[in-house]
Amino acid sequence: MATLTCRQLVKTYKGGQRAVDGIDLTLEPGELMVVVGPSGCGKSTFLRMVAGLESISDGELRIGGTLANQLEPAQRGVAMVFQNYALYPHMSVFDNMAYALKLQKRPREEITRRVREAAALLGIEALLERRPRQLSGGQRQRVAMGRAIVREPRVFLFDEPLSNLDAALRVQMRLEIRRLQQRLGASMLYVTHDQVEAMTLADRLVVLRDGRIEQIGTPMSLFETPASCFVARFIGSPAMNLLPVTQADGRARLPGGLILDTEALETEIIETAPETKADTAASADAAEPPAAATLGVRPEHLRLDPQGEFAVTLEMIERLGVDALAYCRLPGLDAPLTARLPLATLEAAALREGSEIRLAVDGPLHLFDAEERRVARRARLSADTSAATSSIA
Amino acid sequence: MTTFERHSLTPWLLLAPQLVVVAIFFFWPAAESLRQAFYVQDAFGLGERFVGLANFQHVLASPGYWHAFGVTALFSLLVAAGAMGLALLLAVLADRVLHGARLYRVLLTWPYAVAPAVAGLLWLFMFDPVLGVLTHALAAIGVHWDAQLDPGQALALVVIASIWQQMSYNFVFFLAGLQMIPASLLEAAAIDGAGPFRRFFGITLPLLSPTAFFLLVMNSVYVLFETFATIDSTTLGGPGGATRTLVYKLYEDGFVGRDLGGSSAQSVLLMILVGVLTFIQFRYLERRVAY
Numbered sequence: 001m002a003t004l005t006c007r008q009l010v011k012t013y014k015g016g017q018r019a020v021d022g023i024d025l026t027l028e029p030g031e032l033m034v035v036v037g038p039s040g041c042g043k044s045t046f047l048r049m050v051a052g053l054e055s056i057s058d059g060e061l062r063i064g065g066t067l068a069n070q071l072e073p074a075q076r077g078v079a080m081v082f083q084n085y086a087l088y089p090h091m092s093v094f095d096n097m098a099y100a101l102k103l104q105k106r107p108r109e110e111i112t113r114r115v116r117e118a119a120a121l122l123g124i125e126a127l128l129e130r131r132p133r134q135l136s137g138g139q140r141q142r143v144a145m146g147r148a149i150v151r152e153p154r155v156f157l158f159d160e161p162l163s164n165l166d167a168a169l170r171v172q173m174r175l176e177i178r179r180l181q182q183r184l185g186a187s188m189l190y191v192t193h194d195q196v197e198a199m200t201l202a203d204r205l206v207v208l209r210d211g212r213i214e215q216i217g218t219p220m221s222l223f224e225t226p227a228s229c230f231v232a233r234f235i236g237s238p239a240m241n242l243l244p245v246t247q248a249d250g251r252a253r254l255p256g257g258l259i260l261d262t263e264a265l266e267t268e269i270i271e272t273a274p275e276t277k278a279d280t281a282a283s284a285d286a287a288e289p290p291a292a293a294t295l296g297v298r299p300e301h302l303r304l305d306p307q308g309e310f311a312v313t314l315e316m317i318e319r320l321g322v323d324a325l326a327y328c329r330l331p332g333l334d335a336p337l338t339a340r341l342p343l344a345t346l347e348a349a350a351l352r353e354g355s356e357i358r359l360a361v362d363g364p365l366h367l368f369d370a371e372e373r374r375v376a377r378r379a380r381l382s383a384d385t386s387a388a389t390s391s392i393a
Numbered sequence: 394m395t396t397f398e399r400h401s402l403t404p405w406l407l408l409a410p411q412l413v414v415v416a417i418f419f420f421w422p423a424a425e426s427l428r429q430a431f432y433v434q435d436a437f438g439l440g441e442r443f444v445g446l447a448n449f450q451h452v453l454a455s456p457g458y459w460h461a462f463g464v465t466a467l468f469s470l471l472v473a474a475g476a477m478g479l480a481l482l483l484a485v486l487a488d489r490v491l492h493g494a495r496l497y498r499v500l501l502t503w504p505y506a507v508a509p510a511v512a513g514l515l516w517l518f519m520f521d522p523v524l525g526v527l528t529h530a531l532a533a534i535g536v537h538w539d540a541q542l543d544p545g546q547a548l549a550l551v552v553i554a555s556i557w558q559q560m561s562y563n564f565v566f567f568l569a570g571l572q573m574i575p576a577s578l579l580e581a582a583a584i585d586g587a588g589p590f591r592r593f594f595g596i597t598l599p600l601l602s603p604t605a606f607f608l609l610v611m612n613s614v615y616v617l618f619e620t621f622a623t624i625d626s627t628t629l630g631g632p633g634g635a636t637r638t639l640v641y642k643l644y645e646d647g648f649v650g651r652d653l654g655g656s657s658a659q660s661v662l663l664m665i666l667v668g669v670l671t672f673i674q675f676r677y678l679e680r681r682v683a684y
Contacts, residue, residue: 053580074586086577090599100585151585 003027003064003187004050004155010058011045011211019045021211022059027155032181032188036198037208038234043191044159046208050189051080051157064154074103079148080157083164085140087132087147093119094128097147118149121180138169145177149184156181158190162197174201195235199223207231224364229372232296238325238338240366241302243295254295254381255332258309262292262367262377292367292375299325301363302339304349308360309381312337314351319343326351328359429657441654448658458659460634461642468552468638469616475556477608480563481601485593487564488571498568505561509619513626516554540628544635547628551636554627555620562615563608570604571597610674617667639663 004027011020020042027033035043048054050061052073061068068076079100087096094115101111119125122142132140141161148156158177162170178201181188192198198205199219207214207222207230215227219235226232232240245252245260252260302310312328315336324343327336339359351357365379430448432441452458487497504512519527522539531538540546574597582592621640624630630637630645637645640663647656 051580051584053583073580073584078584080581080584082577082581084575084577086575086581088578088582088596090602099582099587103586103591147581147585 003029003031004189005062007060008058009046009049009056009061011042011049011054012057018211020049023213025206025213025216027187027189029187030185032178032190032201032203033206034190034192034198034202035206035208036192036195036234039193041208042211043208047157047159047189047191050155051078052076077154078157079151079153080159081144081148081161083160085144087140087143089132092128093124093130093132093135093143096132096143097150099147100151114150118146121149122146137165138173141165141173145180154187156186156188158188160192162192163194170197177201196237199235207234225374226366227374229294229296229368232366232368236298238299238340240296240298241337243333245292245295247291252292256310256312256330257383259382260292260295261380261382291369292377292379293370294368294372295379296366296368297361298363299338299340301361302359303362304341304345304357305360306358308358309383310337310359312357312359314353314355314357316353317346328357426657426660429653430661433654444654448654449662452655452658452662457634458642461637461639464548464634464636465617465638468548468620468636469613471552472555472559472616472620473609473612475552476559476612477563477605479556480560481567483560484564484567484571487568501564502561504557505565507558509558509622510626512558513554513623516550516557517627520550542632544632547632547635551620551624551628554623555616558623559612559615563612566604566608567601570601574600606674606678609678610671613670613674614667617663
């Protein structure tokens, strides 16, 4: 039985504005599902609807098999970790963690035992007598998680829990959340706007855009086969290069005087939400898939090659340590073409800002139609004038 | 640091206007009052004689002073409890209002802008035995109202007028205090299983306690001193001393009875009382409200 099921969940505000616009998803027991999206995409509203802090305008929310639309927050069997931790400042750490159990009128020994167990799990036993203001950010974060763990909820809800921490602590807490989740076998719904956090934590990833699900799948499936330009841009850092495809003289052309040839693929399975899955299936069945309007290539899939298709000017280099990000200018493209290159290769070729270089594609190409949906076609790039073509699988 | 030392005169120059005002209208009279408390004056103010603590002995031995003390205690308790309770209720309600919230807040803050004497008059008119709107309303439900004759009603009148005034001040602070409480705290409590009343008494009220403590100190001072104008414009301490508070009595004795020494002794005693009260509040209450 699924831990949590949403069917066409909708949140409508008074002006008719839809913050959440028909979300379908199923959280399996022991799964960590991350909901990710830019600010204003409705991800926090969605989480608050699950928690019972926002009313549900339409659709169905089931937690542990029971309809939860009208249940009070406390009756839903959920625990939430807030962005600002929301610890009660006038209570000790112990009382913060024990509050829910006290309200449930549990026996005193049971409360003490459960709080101590959770504290031991998080390594905060020494802090139990302190007040929240005497704790550091990371410690407060642990207490907030402890408060959730003590309740033994069916679902843990996390609302951007790491965004108030500094970078080093964020990485540490990220690992800790993952470790805890696996140890407790807990089901978690985790909201964030940080795509690195999303990629590293999630069993499954939900990309939200304007209150709708853009794509659901494992982090790697979203990285390898993004269902739309939006997902392609959002997942992966640095973002995927997207080049406009124009039709001229009966051929598909790219900036920089390149020709694009495509052939239909037999089938390509893209993990998406149910509704978009149907769409993709339909277009795959059609005799002629839609024409490509955008070509995407990840910065990781470009390499330095004297015979490369892209003739570009190196405009800026960001050295990351082992690798470097090369921002290049491709004639006819406004945004820079980004390539992630080994720093050693750059140094060996003695490249500097202003150098003329050629880049070859060394990896998959992604095609998207005029609606920015993925097109199931194999792509091939060639220079317009040259007879020599390079084929890319 | 050298720049500060070189211009050590400038800060004093800038502070001078305020210091002069405070010195002339506060320190000088206070010092004078302190000195006079140890003297008796003749009725024309032409001569005075040092009497040591005789003024204090006389004041503390007079039943009138202890009566006024009792009136003040009752009056303070009623006004502080009423003004703070009502203000908290209104602030909680105003905090929940989504539409026209600003209008509510302005309207609820208004009474504070009304001078105490005017506020007193306002309520005097409404409760006038012959003309008052409220007197007629009370008559309709069978209550005979005449604050000029009934001591209990006179006290009720000044209590109501004072509460009405002070409530606005408290309201502003309570509302600000409520808005300082992050919504997520109450949401977390809701998820933890606390109902609306539990949330109010378990989370909101404890978090408001520093505000409430501050207001308790301010209200005590208000009730002890500033209600003078309200009383003076309505009941004049009557009938039969039912509304004669300590500050009103010292005014009567000093400026009507011309007993400057006795009046000064009372003002010193009042000052000590306020000091002790404030000390007690800080000593015993503040520790409980800090978090």
